[in-house]
Amino acid sequence: MRNLNSVHLNGLRALEAVGRLGSLQAAADELGVSVGAVSQQVIKAEGQLGRLLFERTPKGMLITEAGTPVLAALNEGFVRLSEAVAMAQRKDECILTISVAPVLAARWLVCRLDRFMERHPEINLRLDATTKLVNLAASDIDVAIRVGKGHWPGVKVEHLLEQEVFPVCSPDMAAKLREPADIVKLPAVIDAHAMFTWDVWMRAAGLSGPPPTVRHVFNDASLCLDAAIAGQGVMLAWQTLAGFSLQEGRLVAPFGIRASTGDGYYFVTAEGSREPKKVRDFKAWIREEMAETAAIFG
Amino acid sequence: MRNLNSVHLNGLRALEAVGRLGSLQAAADELGVSVGAVSQQVIKAEGQLGRLLFERTPKGMLITEAGTPVLAALNEGFVRLSEAVAMAQRKDECILTISVAPVLAARWLVCRLDRFMERHPEINLRLDATTKLVNLAASDIDVAIRVGKGHWPGVKVEHLLEQEVFPVCSPDMAAKLREPADIVKLPAVIDAHAMFTWDVWMRAAGLSGPPPTVRHVFNDASLCLDAAIAGQGVMLAWQTLAGFSLQEGRLVAPFGIRASTGDGYYFVTAEGSREPKKVRDFKAWIREEMAETAAIFG
DNA sequence: TTCCTCATATAGCTTTTCTATATCGGCAAA
DNA sequence: TTTGCCGATATAGAAAAGCTATATGAGGAA
Structure with a gap:
C-alpha cells in the first residue's frame, strides 16, 4: 500500500x-x-x-x-x-475482559461460567489467561484475579480469598492412611511453579521429618492434579485448584488439615475511575462463587 | 461518515x-x-x-x-x-474517450463501430455524446468531433470533412418528382437546431421563390430523419446524418444537388502534447470512414 | 444589466506531521 | 552484576499540510 x-x-x-x-x-x-x-x-x-x-x-x-x-x-x-x-x-458495555491465571480458568472458573451467563446474560466475557500482572492502564482488561501478597503498586487491589493448601490424593490411596503422618510417607507429585513447599503444611499439621519423596514434577498445576487424580501420588493443592474434583469425589483431602500460604486471591483493577456496573456485577458473582468454594472446606 | x-x-x-x-x-x-x-x-x-x-x-x-x-x-x-x-x-492506454454530437453518434458512428473494433481490438471506446465544445484540458476526453467553422481557441483543430446539405425524402415521394424545382413544392420536415436554411441549397440549385412549406418541426435531427423516412416530408439533410439510410434505400437524394454550408467536421484535441497512438489510430480510422461516406455522393 | 451560485486563487495563520535526539524498560549475553 | 541491544516513548523545533478569510471569475437566470 x-x-x-x-x-x-x-x-x-x-x-x-x-x-x-x-x-x-x-x-x-x-x-x-x-x-x-x-x-x-x-x-x-x-x-x-x-x-x-x-x-x-x-x-x-x-x-x-x-x-x-x-x-x-x-x-x-x-x-x-x-x-x-x-x-x-463504541462503548462495549456488554463485553467484560478479565485476566486470570490459566489454571484458575481451567480448574475453577470456566466450569462455572454457565452460572454467570444465567445471572448476567447481557454480559459477554473475554478471558485472557495469563499469570503476568497486567498493566491495566495500558491494556483493555477490565479486571484481573491474581494470587500473591497483594502489594502491587499503581493498581487498585481488593482481597477476595486467603489461599490455603492441603494434601489431596485418590480415594484408593487415601483408604490406606491411618493418621496425618502417613501422608508424608506417600510419594508426591509436584507443581514446579508452586510458590510454597510441603514445609508450610507440615508445620500446620505439627509434623517434623522429611517431606514426601518426589515421584513426578510438572510445569503445569493442572497436569499435576490430573496425576494425583490418577493415583500417581499426593499433591499439595489449593482450594480453587482442587475444589471441583473434591466435590466430584475424584480426589480426597485426608484428615482436612489446611495451611495458609500467606498469599491471597485479589481482584486487581485500574486505579481511580469509578467501576462500571459490569465490573461490579462480575466481582459480586465471583465473591459468591468463592464463598461456595470456601464452604466445601468448613 | x-x-x-x-x-x-x-x-x-x-x-x-x-x-x-x-x-x-x-x-x-x-x-x-x-x-x-x-x-x-x-x-x-x-x-x-x-x-x-x-x-x-x-x-x-x-x-x-x-x-x-x-x-x-x-x-x-x-x-x-x-x-x-x-x-x-493507471495509464489507460486501452481506453479512448471521444466526444461527438449525439446525432453523429446515432446516425453515423455507432453503426460502424464494429469495424473499429475489428481494426483495433485493443482499444476500448468511451463515448461522450454532447454538442458542447468541451474543455479538453479540464476533462478526460481524448478527442472530439465537432461541426462548425473550426475557429475554436485554445485547442488543436484538424479539418476532416466539409459539411454539405441536400434534400432527402422517401422513395415513393421521390418517384413523383420530375425536376429539382418540384422538391421545394413538397412539404418539409425541419430540424429546429439546424444551423442553415433551405436558402443555402436553393442558391446552389439555382432556384428562386419560397422554400418548402413546413409540415413538422423537430428538436432532434434524428427524429426529423425518421419522419422523412416515414414519408412525412422532405428534409434538408447532411452526409453523416443521411448516408446510412441512403445506402439502405430507405431515403433518396433526388437529383443529387448538394450545397456546402460553410461548416465542416473537425477533430478537436488538446493543444501541445504529442498525441498518443490510440488517438492517431482513431483519427486515421475516422478519416477512412468519412471518405467512404463522402464517396456515396460522388 | 444585475444578482446569485459555484468554483478557484491567494495570503497568511493554525494545526498536523515529521525529524533529530534523548530516555526508558525489558531481555539476553558476557 | 554489568553491559549492550531492541523497541517504544517523550520532547523541541522545523517543515508541511490544512484551513480561514477574502477576492475574483464564469455562467445562468431574472
Whole structure:
C-alpha cells in the first residue's frame, strides 16, 4: 500500500465527499471545513493522482468517466474506515475482559461460567489467561484475579480469598492412611511453579521429618492434579485448584488439615475511575462463587 | 461518515500499518517516515478513538482483543483506498474517450463501430455524446468531433470533412418528382437546431421563390430523419446524418444537388502534447470512414 | 444589466506531521 | 552484576499540510 504515500489521505477524503455529495459546499458541510479548503484539497489530490476525477460546470462538479470507478472504490474504503472508527468508539458495555491465571480458568472458573451467563446474560466475557500482572492502564482488561501478597503498586487491589493448601490424593490411596503422618510417607507429585513447599503444611499439621519423596514434577498445576487424580501420588493443592474434583469425589483431602500460604486471591483493577456496573456485577458473582468454594472446606 | 472528522486519517493509517506489520519500525518503513513519527501517530490516534488497540511489550506491539476487528476493518478500508489510487494512476492506454454530437453518434458512428473494433481490438471506446465544445484540458476526453467553422481557441483543430446539405425524402415521394424545382413544392420536415436554411441549397440549385412549406418541426435531427423516412416530408439533410439510410434505400437524394454550408467536421484535441497512438489510430480510422461516406455522393 | 451560485486563487495563520535526539524498560549475553 | 541491544516513548523545533478569510471569475437566470 505504498502508493498511498504519494497522495494525501485528507485529499482522497475530499474527493470522495465531493463525488458522493455533488458539490464543494455539500462536501465542506460534511467535512466541517470551508468550501475553499475542499476546493484546494480536491485540486491538489487530482494533481497527485495525475487524473481529473471531476469536470467543473456552473452547476457543480460532474464526475468524469474515469472518476466513477475511482470514486466508488474511495467510497467503499472510507465507509469501511468509518465503520472501524465507529467500532473502536463504541462503548462495549456488554463485553467484560478479565485476566486470570490459566489454571484458575481451567480448574475453577470456566466450569462455572454457565452460572454467570444465567445471572448476567447481557454480559459477554473475554478471558485472557495469563499469570503476568497486567498493566491495566495500558491494556483493555477490565479486571484481573491474581494470587500473591497483594502489594502491587499503581493498581487498585481488593482481597477476595486467603489461599490455603492441603494434601489431596485418590480415594484408593487415601483408604490406606491411618493418621496425618502417613501422608508424608506417600510419594508426591509436584507443581514446579508452586510458590510454597510441603514445609508450610507440615508445620500446620505439627509434623517434623522429611517431606514426601518426589515421584513426578510438572510445569503445569493442572497436569499435576490430573496425576494425583490418577493415583500417581499426593499433591499439595489449593482450594480453587482442587475444589471441583473434591466435590466430584475424584480426589480426597485426608484428615482436612489446611495451611495458609500467606498469599491471597485479589481482584486487581485500574486505579481511580469509578467501576462500571459490569465490573461490579462480575466481582459480586465471583465473591459468591468463592464463598461456595470456601464452604466445601468448613 | 462525520465520525471520521474526529480522528486523523494519517493516524488511522499508522494504526493499520502497525497492526498489519507488527512493529513501529516495519510500519515506519512502509509509510516512509521515522519510527518516532509512527509512535506519535499511533498514540494520538488511540487517544482520539478512546480505545487502546495495542499492548506494548518488549517484543513489540501486540494487538488487543478490541483492536482485532477494528484493525481488520481499517485494513480493508485502506486496501480499497489503495486500489482506488492505483486505478486512478493507471495509464489507460486501452481506453479512448471521444466526444461527438449525439446525432453523429446515432446516425453515423455507432453503426460502424464494429469495424473499429475489428481494426483495433485493443482499444476500448468511451463515448461522450454532447454538442458542447468541451474543455479538453479540464476533462478526460481524448478527442472530439465537432461541426462548425473550426475557429475554436485554445485547442488543436484538424479539418476532416466539409459539411454539405441536400434534400432527402422517401422513395415513393421521390418517384413523383420530375425536376429539382418540384422538391421545394413538397412539404418539409425541419430540424429546429439546424444551423442553415433551405436558402443555402436553393442558391446552389439555382432556384428562386419560397422554400418548402413546413409540415413538422423537430428538436432532434434524428427524429426529423425518421419522419422523412416515414414519408412525412422532405428534409434538408447532411452526409453523416443521411448516408446510412441512403445506402439502405430507405431515403433518396433526388437529383443529387448538394450545397456546402460553410461548416465542416473537425477533430478537436488538446493543444501541445504529442498525441498518443490510440488517438492517431482513431483519427486515421475516422478519416477512412468519412471518405467512404463522402464517396456515396460522388 | 444585475444578482446569485459555484468554483478557484491567494495570503497568511493554525494545526498536523515529521525529524533529530534523548530516555526508558525489558531481555539476553558476557 | 554489568553491559549492550531492541523497541517504544517523550520532547523541541522545523517543515508541511490544512484551513480561514477574502477576492475574483464564469455562467445562468431574472
